Amino acid sequence: MTWLNLHPLTFLVFAPTLLGFVLMALPHSLGKLSRLLGFLGALAIFILSLAWLLGHAPAAGGAILAERAPWFTLVGLPVDYALAVDGLNLWLVLLTTFLVPLTMLGTWNSLKDRLGTFAALFLLLETGMLGALVAQDLFVFYLFWEAMLIPMYFMIGIWGGDERRYAANKFFLYTLSGSLLWLVALLYLANKAGGFNPAVMAQAASALPFGVQGWLFIAFAVAFAIKVPLFPLHTWLPDAHVQAPTAGSVILAGVLLKLGGYGFIRFAIPMFPQAAMHYAKPIALLSVIAIVYGALVAMVQRDIKKLVAYSSVSHMGFVMLGLASMTVIGTQGAMLQMLNHGISTGALFLLVGMLYDRAHTRMIADFGGVAVKMPIFTTFFMIVTLSSIGLPLTNGFVGEFWILNGTFLSGFPWGRLYAILATSGVVLGAVYMLWMFMRVFWGPENKDEDSGTHHLHSDLNAREIAVMLPIVILIVWMGVHPKTFVAASEAPVTALLQEIKAPAPQVFVLKPAVHEAPEIPVSGSPAPEGPAAHEVH
């Protein structure tokens, strides 16, 4: 047990891979056993992560758990095997370990063949995601970031829909293109800094001319923005989401996209603070475009899954807007919105998957009157829909509200305009989700022989309800008491933004009130303009 006490993170990160290789070696005929073993293993990882991460108080440096050891020195550049869980990644790590077993359970019967291989790839993917989240050395981060592509590629390509090969290749190459250019920037900076330690690299970056810093920031930002995905780099996402099997879509939306936002807050912004400030305005503009554009495109979709995919573009636009606001409340909102989106959109994909497994169609027009046939399903779908459109008392509201608040306070020349435009995205979100809900669930039952509704014979079973219940609990919990989920990141975010704004470039006039704002009443109905307007004037 001493090894485990010293290397808890190594165990959390690599145990799924070990199990994955065991499952891969099992013969095809034991597919069902492999699926069970994979689920139990992922569940054990979740329980362990809860016990270890929530049980430890943060140490002096802010890390809850940390490991650091020299790994190797390759032709002069040292690489540290440095892993840590701290306030910035704590909840994202837990979200990952939570979603993996949940998704396995939720898609238990969705796949018919090669169950063992699927479970194995899923576990390999978990290693990639957890490794990227906890890595504290940029080389290690890069390794996990790239390695993550491989299992996802096969998950989309083997078990996906009709266009799966195209979607898998597009996903792989698109993401790779960003990260390869980023690699060049990484190598450039590592040569200057003599290593891959983010702090040392940040120092080396600050000594470079501003133009070079800008290019390096762009290289980092593009790699992360592709993952987010930020308009106009989002075009891989609809294909990948729609073609991926349900489990792939859930994890893609739930965790992989978050890694883009996490990359910004963990690496791109702290390492190039000046460049980040400089490029915050264009990023905010692109985020606003993503919010409105994603919502408008989602509105006209005929495929429910594609609608949810475009809603992801819109929701992740909020995350980027919050990060670009460079205010504590906006950034905290972005952190929360990442978790929200992981839960709500993950749940939406699971629900769409459950519907598809029964009806074998996802076209909105094929449904109608589902509420009559599947009341329990309809209830869950309603709750998740409301959370997705940001109804107060659900998680979506708090994140979006904080982000809009932060944007309003950001001091951008057109910050308030951005906030107003982004708010229209919230309204549009309600339009496309509720319109879809109306067409699918309400109205007269679609009696057509070929229709989807006709093929719905059973409501959710106990397994599916067991999957949805924790999600509903989280939706309400995060909506009523978001502090549980953002308390950890408050100190590092505040410290980061103070450090960035210390030299105070002339463009930005700091509003002191900004730093006192994270506690926002969530119940009740504060109008967005209320407190914000007060502080600005």
Place this chain on the structure above:
Amino acid sequence: MSLTPSQWAALLPLLIPVFGACVVIFMSLDRDQTTTKWIRGAMYGTALLAVAASFWYLTDLWKAGSQPAFFQLHMDRLAQFTGIFVMVAAALTILQSWDHFHQEGWVKGETLALLLFSAVGMMLFASTTHFVVLFLGLELFSIPLYALVGTVRARPESAEGGMKYFLTGAVASSSFLMGGVLIYGMSGTFDLAAAAATLKTQGLVLDPLVLVGAALMLLGFLFKVSAVPFHQWTPDAYEASPHPIAGFMSVATKGVAFIALLRVFPGSFAPMGAVGVKMQAVVAVLAVATLVLGNLTALVQSNVKRMLAYSSISHAGYLLLGFVAGTPAAYTGVLFYLVIYLAMNMGAFGLLTAFGLVGEHTTFEDLRGLGWKRPAMGFAAAVFMLSLAGIPPLGGFYGKYMIFRELVGTGHVGLAILGVIASLVSAYYYLRLLVALFLQAPSAEAERLASDRPAVHAPLAGAAVLVCAAIVLAGGFLQYALVDGFAKRALIEGLGLIR
């Protein structure tokens, strides 16, 4: 004449395979060699034994360190590195050949003898700075390869490929010879290191004849590594040759040509810095051309062997980028890259044998769905393709990482960006192979062929593939051990480039 132990040390790694080759030739005089199993087994056993003995002896020497030169033969760490490299390639080739030639129904002893002679020539080529010995080595390894490409005489394309390779190769050899003669004419010595020193003291470094001589020698090397525009023979020769021989050519020829280039250009010609600078500019241009052309042409191939041929051209481009950077760390990266490249390319060609693809049936269509039928081979294929594309955490990534890092460090950021874009393009055609293996159901034609043919039984080729996969994985996780313990020491104690 009696030889001292260190002189034996220099000679034995060369003599053992020669002896083995002679024994195999005598065995292949047996008329029944294609019908009697034991004589075939004895021939392959002898060849494998010779390679293993030489390998074992070389690893022993490696532990002892560099040996003093014997006449013009340097058994230093770099030569030992080359010897180990070539012997591993030869052993993998022999293992794959057993299965491949049985599938083709064309088991002949002379292929083994030719292979061993070629391996000896390669070691000779990479362990000398004397021009005449260098040329001897070049011809000794090239001529058997010309014959090996066309060895399956039953197939007319095979002879065509061999002839093409021979004709272009002969031109390259003669220009290499001409280059050496010019250098000799200007300096009066065949030893290239001494020639460079003489030319420097006489102030003849930038004499047009010296430049032409150096350029012609460079041309010879670039032909062997199949860099653009001297690459046209590659796809035809690979397509014509038996799979294991194509693998051997792609790996060993390229490898030793790079090592000899390293010994001659940054090594022996170090005193002629001005020539080096001019040649580096040429190499930079050709590396770019190689990357662009190799990768773009590989995209549109429908035959796996031709795709691998263009992929091998593009890998010459990455390796040449290491020469553009021209730092000791970059050369370490080149040597490391070669080790991983050996494993991934021998493995990739070995897959064709392991999957039982013979004759012309080497298109992507023929591979459809096979990954699921042979999961271990499929897994290895994924390892090779992702490593060739340079995806971490596999060995191929670290080779590119070291070369690109030195490029960026020496200010060639533009070339590094081009290099990563080339990697991106290459990922597409490597993925195509995985698409065929895993993402597509077997075609009706393939199913029919599979039912017509007896089940594929290629245990030796399969074992060779798994060994290669293990090396690629080890290159990804024990990269520092391989770099510090092997590649870097070969450079330090071979060329004295790093102190």
